[in-house]
Amino acid sequence: MSAFRIRKPFTDVVDSAVLPRLIHLSGDLYAAAFQLMKLLPAQFVLQRALEQGQLTERSTVIETTSGTYGLGLAMVCRRLGLPLILVGDTAIDSHLRRRLEALGARVSIVSGQAARTGGIQQARLDRVERIRARHRSPFTPGQYDNTMHANAYGRVAELITESFPQVDALICPVGSGSSSTGIAGFLRLLWPDLVLIGVDTPGSVLFGAPNGRRRLRGLGNGLLPKVLDHSLFDEVHWVPAGDAFAMTRRLHADHTLFMGPTSGAAYQVGQWWTRHNPGGTVLAVMPDEGHRYQRTVFHDAWLRREGLAGVETPREPTEIAHPGDLEDRWSRYAWRRRTRDEVVDLRAAVGTR
Amino acid sequence: MSSQQDEAQGTLLLPGDSDRRGWGTAHGHHGELLQGVFEFAGSLHRGLVTLPCPIMSTEASVVVTEETPEWTVHPPWKTKALLAARATADILGEKAGGAVSVQSNIPTGFGMGSSTSDVTATIRAVLSAFGGTLPTDRIARIAVEAERAADPLMYDRMLLFAHREGLILEDFKVRMPRIKVIGFVARPEPIDTLALAPARYSRWEIESFRALRGMLRRGAAEGDVAALGRAATASARLNQRFLPIEHFPRLLQVTEETRAAGIEVAHSGSVAGLLFDAADPNLAGKTDRARRELLRIGISHTWEFFTDGDDERLPDS
Ligand SMILES: Cc1ncc(COP(=O)(O)O)c(C=O)c1O
Numbered sequence: 265m266s267a268f269r270i271r272k273p274f275t276d277v278v279d280s281a282v283l284p285r286l287i288h289l290s291g292d293l294y295a296a297a298f299q300l301m302k303l304l305p306a307q308f309v310l311q312r313a314l315e316q317g318q319l320t321e322r323s324t325v326i327e328t329t330s331g332t333y334g335l336g337l338a339m340v341c342r343r344l345g346l347p348l349i350l351v352g353d354t355a356i357d358s359h360l361r362r363r364l365e366a367l368g369a370r371v372s373i374v375s376g377q378a379a380r381t382g383g384i385q386q387a388r389l390d391r392v393e394r395i396r397a398r399h400r401s402p403f404t405p406g407q408y409d410n411t412m413h414a415n416a417y418g419r420v421a422e423l424i425t426e427s428f429p430q431v432d433a434l435i436c437p438v439g440s441g442s443s444s445t446g447i448a449g450f451l452r453l454l455w456p457d458l459v460l461i462g463v464d465t466p467g468s469v470l471f472g473a474p475n476g477r478r479r480l481r482g483l484g485n486g487l488l489p490k491v492l493d494h495s496l497f498d499e500v501h502w503v504p505a506g507d508a509f510a511m512t513r514r515l516h517a518d519h520t521l522f523m524g525p526t527s528g529a530a531y532q533v534g535q536w537w538t539r540h541n542p543g544g545t546v547l548a549v550m551p552d553e554g555h556r557y558q559r560t561v562f563h564d565a566w567l568r569r570e571g572l573a574g575v576e577t578p579r580e581p582t583e584i585a586h587p588g589d590l591e592d593r594w595s596r597y598a599w600r601r602r603t604r605d606e607v608v609d610l611r612a613a614v615g616t617r
Numbered sequence: 618m619s620s621q622q623d624e625a626q627g628t629l630l631l632p633g634d635s636d637r638r639g640w641g642t643a644h645g646h647h648g649e650l651l652q653g654v655f656e657f658a659g660s661l662h663r664g665l666v667t668l669p670c671p672i673m674s675t676e677a678s679v680v681v682t683e684e685t686p687e688w689t690v691h692p693p694w695k696t697k698a699l700l701a702a703r704a705t706a707d708i709l710g711e712k713a714g715g716a717v718s719v720q721s722n723i724p725t726g727f728g729m730g731s732s733t734s735d736v737t738a739t740i741r742a743v744l745s746a747f748g749g750t751l752p753t754d755r756i757a758r759i760a761v762e763a764e765r766a767a768d769p770l771m772y773d774r775m776l777l778f779a780h781r782e783g784l785i786l787e788d789f790k791v792r793m794p795r796i797k798v799i800g801f802v803a804r805p806e807p808i809d810t811l812a813l814a815p816a817r818y819s820r821w822e823i824e825s826f827r828a829l830r831g832m833l834r835r836g837a838a839e840g841d842v843a844a845l846g847r848a849a850t851a852s853a854r855l856n857q858r859f860l861p862i863e864h865f866p867r868l869l870q871v872t873e874e875t876r877a878a879g880i881e882v883a884h885s886g887s888v889a890g891l892l893f894d895a896a897d898p899n900l901a902g903k904t905d906r907a908r909r910e911l912l913r914i915g916i917s918h919t920w921e922f923f924t925d926g927d928d929e930r931l932p933d934s
Pocket of ligand 1: 302331332333437438439440441442443444481482483524526527551552
């Protein structure tokens, strides 16, 4: 029995990248910084499906996504030798598309034409169904519907419980809800008082705010994913794109931590929370790295074109009485571990303005 | 106890006995800090971390009978000890038989490792009788073969142990930190460990054991009894749906009110215990309170021990 374990090479690139690095930023604030968070659920869900026989060597993986989940799937499918078809729309980032294709994925784009009848999301789902019908053994991971995606985060919870004597607050950007639901659900078994703070963005319907255009991508959602367990959240913040982009740059400048804009949004909420709750350990989930955003978030000319240059992030969020009242500014709502229905139903009590 | 001793002495007087004798001992445990399903080398294994209970122990003695290869055990119902004695002699290549006598203060059916304690003490006694040695891992495998599932009582340190395979899933490489345990019976009916169907955990439960394992790893490395207690409480809670303790919510309340580090249960037995950091300056205050609170919910019979067996040491303050 030796006193220490030696480090060995990773046997697979996916294995080398699925876990976040836990990093002390300053004071009570820590980051769980992922290279590409979505690699973890992609690997986990495909492995489980292989074990359970829902996925075989003859299967084709078919999913609707034009974001980082597609990249995660493309990497894992490449390693497993499985064909992958991703259904996206014309808004897909051209660099990402080239990378997906370089990994052997087929990218099927739903045009505006097809979307005109029932909305782009529905058009993409219809396309997935048509492609599935043409394949003998289609497998659709279902990042929004398949709760197995949340189970993937047990490994992250293990890293956290091993590394921290106590975590008092966890700050998570929310898109499908799988990372926040997974990590917080596991951690609450051990730290029942852990405060979970969701980071959403105006225009997203996840936490009962009005639907609208979203300029901050990666978090927020126009649909309600089944994976998301609202009743875990103590508090929700909506961070607009301009704030998030500015804070993403600040995270890089302050700490040399080069992350994507949803990480910037988490950083903004994390800094605010630590300022107001001194003495508790705060961990902010940072889902991806900055490279994809060099020509956007990290590019001054692009920010100016978008009218988002020189945004001064407010020091405090606006407290809102109900998510239905949300406007396009940083806002905060005490969710108090309620279901979405419970919160939405309060609307009647609060009244519309 | 004394009549048992007399009977044990009796075995020493049988004709044909040699002067090859051996003696072995093993302690018991007090349930599990953690029990569930864990990843090891890319696959899932059932495993557990036992809470050592040095006030519970077994002594086995062996007298070798040179002219017959037969093995006997006393008391005769300790057939697993008999199997283990025979297997150990076989592995050593010994042709002689022997008489094993086992004495234990560990009750059966309480989930306190009485069977593994018998078996481990017996293997040690046979080894000592023949002047042989075996690696601890080998002793563990003999125990698993004799019992179908064994607790890691042959090891002197904290392990995550695959009890049905005799395999170390994780070696925490430290002794169990010093914990004060107030034990009691949480389930009135004795339990036949082997008759219990293995728990069928959901995928969420399986993944949640990772978080508990991480916390236990930290607790072991840092001697952090609060972390061990939290992991134990979570394990008890997760396993509650398989072998429920009727008054579990009330016991959780007592755990909280007495500010114990946690509550630990026998995952396939009837004992449970409140866990306290032995180094807590307010240890006596907390344990007094715990005894009172337990009494209030109808638990009048309790016992106490330190996990390192050293009752004399006063808590550091
Ligand atoms: C960059 C980025 N941030 C945040 C999220 C939100 O994570 P989740 O889907 O687990 O809620 C995602 C999800 O795709 C993402 O890609």
